[in-house]
Amino acid sequence: MFEATREIYWNVGHGVLIPMYLFAIIAIGILVYGFKKRLELYKIGRPLNRFDNKAERFQFMLKNVIGQIKVLRVPGPGIAHALFFWGFLLLTIGTTLVFLQADILHPLLGIKFLKGAFYKLFSLTLDIAGLIAILMMIGLFVRRFFVKPEGLETSKDDYIMHGLLFAILITGFLIEGVRMAATELKVNPSLAVWSPIGLMVAKMFSGMNESSLLSLHIGLWWIHMFLAFGFIASIPYIKFRHIFTTSANYFFNDFRQKGSIDTIDLENEEAESFGVSKVNEFTWKDIFDSDACTKCKRCQDRCPAYNTGKPLSPMKLILDIGEAAVNGAETNVIEKISTDVIWSCTTCRACQEICPANNEHVNKIIEMRRNLVLMEGEFPGEEVMMAMNNVEVNGNPMGLGFASRGDWAEGLDVKVMSEDSDVDILYFVGCYASFDKRNQQVAKSFIKLCNAAGIKVGILGKEEKCCGEPVRKMGNEYLYQMVAMENIETIKSYNVKKIVTTCPHCFNTLGRDYKDLGFDIEVEHYTTFLRRLINDGKLKIKPVSFECTYHDSCYIGRYMDIFEEPREVLKAAGGNIKEMSKNRLESFCCGAGGGRIIAEESIGEKISVKRVKMAEETGANMLVSNCPFCLTMFEDGVKMAELDEKLKPRDLAELLVERLES
Missing domain, CATH: 3.40.50 (Rossmann fold)
Known part of the structure; x- marks a missing residue:
């Protein structure tokens, strides 16, 4: 009765260990050198602390990388990529287990764990994993090179990657099949069934004589080894680098509330400029994102600007920043990207939400807009400059008199805070519900609903100003902070306990962004507020x-x-x-x-x-x-x-x- 196991260095002998490890060291050395050069590129950027709460970050990374959570959000190619990843991961784990037993545990401690029932499960699992990886590779290959979805860029990296991975997977099965044809098929056929794909390959070689099988096995073994080391060495130099960088990008996740923007210290006398125009004014993470990008174009597919004929591609924007970094720290990234691209963004976050590399697109655009507005005085059009002037003078982008801001509420059961601040909630109305006739109907409806529920509502009336969100997203941080501080001072003077708004932009701004300016009052959107009342x-x-x-x-x-x-x-x-x-x-x-x-x-x-x-x-x-x-x-x-x-x-x-x- 034969034990369920196999000789790991069968036919090639332990004499291969010295050259094998020598080539392994060389491959790893090339890999380390490549990433060292990439690290120098990232260091061009400004410092950013994404190393706090390491345990939380590591857990988040493992969950998203192993679970392929974002990858799976797209059916078809997403499922194929996830299955390939899991298959290749299992093969990598299997190779590691072989290394542990053959080169560490058995020679040093005499321990062999690849035997018996565990070996059978091990062999079956790796065969299935390898088959799945090959099938998914074929599917992804056909999609990229034959279906050619619109916008999916193909470069020489893609040819190298597909060719190398195919060669590694196929030679792996060929080695297994030739070994089984010379051994298990002849002496232990019952064990061969636990390697079903290897068994199919073995039958293809079963007619060869033993001498030919041994020679073929040695040749394939060396080819497979060099392919594997070539794969390792190539990682930092082509798209393979995303194996590491995409995974690391989950570790570097921004754990602030979604949509958070850095609040500029406008009184910082040491600041030479605001926003970003040159590569070295971005953070290291902004540059790192370009290496994490897999060029899958998911962000581009969902971008409303790109899909309506605007020049903005979130994918290209990320990659352009990386290319600019290669050209030098002083490279003008705005010139490379173009202002039409920068102004096209609606900050909808569709790109970030779907990105499997966890890249951060929106704030990069906002930082470039800040530089254009605050340092260059450049706007996407005169109408934007006029709207900003209107906000500064009248507290709203329409330019209507601030004294009429609360006129829409005339005749309604609503209090003006300056006259009576005994209310259950402060309704922060926003500019459009205050001045736009169509949206005034929404404000009136909300008041009537609150009245029906017995909620006492107050408004600021002429004391309310634009929350500042539109001008901030357009890059005018100075004007945003000015109106924000005025709103905060006014609201705090009335000891308001809760704010409800019908505008999502006001909701985000008051409830999240104002916190950086010392505002801590509860803010709720009317949608959830009304749902709870019902x-x-x-x-x-x-x-x-x-x-x-x-x-x-x-x-x-x-x-x-x-x-x-x-x-x-x-x-x-x-x-x-x-x-x-x-x-x-x-x-x-x-x-x-x-x-x-x-x-x-x-x-x-x-x-x-x-x-x-x-x-x-x-x-x-x-x-x-x-x-x-x-x-x-x-x-x-x-x-x-x-x-x-x-x-x-x-x-x-x-x-x-x-x-x-x-």
Whole structure:
């Protein structure tokens, strides 16, 4: 009875150890040298601490890398890549176990664990893993070189990578098959069934004589070894480097609240400039991201700017920064990328949410915008400069008199804080709900809903200013901090306990960004606020059936992970939601984010038009949102797309008011 095991250095002998380890040292040396050169490139950038909370970071990295969580968000190629990764990972683990037994545990301690039932499971697992890896490689090969999806760039790196990985996997099975043809097929056929793929290969060589099998095995063994060491040595020099850099990028994750932006110390007398124009003004992490990029184009596929004919490709932007770094620390990255690219971004975070490399795109763009605005006085258009002047003078981008900011509330049961601050919540209205007639209807609806639920509401009226979000996203950090500090001082003077806003941009800004300026009052978006009032029985809604499609605002959805609450509110009102193909995390931007609400959209197709067409495709006659920017864009988009008779934009609050129990 033969024991279930195999001789590890069968046929090649232990004499190969010295040359094998010599070549291994050389390959590892080349790898280390390559990454040392890459490290010098990263060091061009400014310092950034992404090494705190190491245990949390390591756990996050393991979960995302081993689980392939972001990779799997895309069916098809995502599943293929994940299966290939798991297959190759198992083969790497198997090789490591062989190394441990053959070169450490057995010669030093006489321990052999690759035997018996464990060896059978080991052999079966590696065979299946190798087969899966090859099949997935074939699928990915066909996709890249024959299907050729639009926007998927192919370079010589891709030819090298596919060729090398195929050669390593196939020679591995050939070595196993030739060995089994000379051994197990003849003396232990019952063990051969635990290596099913090797057995198939072995049968192909079963007619060869023993001398030929031994010679072929030695030749294949050396070829496989050199291929494996070539793979190791090549990692830092081609796209293989993302094996390390993409994994490390999860360790370097930004654990701040999503959407956080560095608040500039504008009083820093040592600062020579603000924002970024040259490579060395980026952080090391910004440069590192270019090495982590896998060029999978997922970010590009989801970018609303790219998909409406704008010059912005989030993938290319990341890679351009890396190329600029190679050209030198003083390279002007804005010139390389171009201002049209920089101004096109809506900061919707679709790119970051889907990126399997965990790259950070949005803040890079904001930093370049800061330099353009604060240092160069450059704007995407005169209308943006005018809007910023209006914010500075009148506290709103429309340029309307600040004294009329609370006029919309006349005749409603709402208090002005300067007259009576005894309220349950402060409603931070925002510029559009204060001055835009269409969005004033939303503000009025919200007040009526609060009245119906017995909630005492206060507003700041003429004391309220723009939250500063649009001008900040456009790069004007100075103006943002100016209006933010005025708002904070005003709100704190009334001892406000809770703020509710109907604007996701105000919600993000007051609830997250103002914290850097010493603001710590609870802020809630009206969507979750109303959902809770309904669930608690304080807000009585009589459901009346209607059909609609719902748009996930970027700043409520991707930024704040609020997806189900608004849908629950719609259903409570009697809504039957027909989802657009792009919804929740995959939602398509309305086009107003990133300060684009105050800028003309002069390049390519209107983003809002593309989005309303997606809504029309559902067959629903109503497009529901919960953001004044989105509502404004959809009103315009419906007209431009000539869908006035087919689609009506509505706000969540308006639908609830119509269904209040009398």
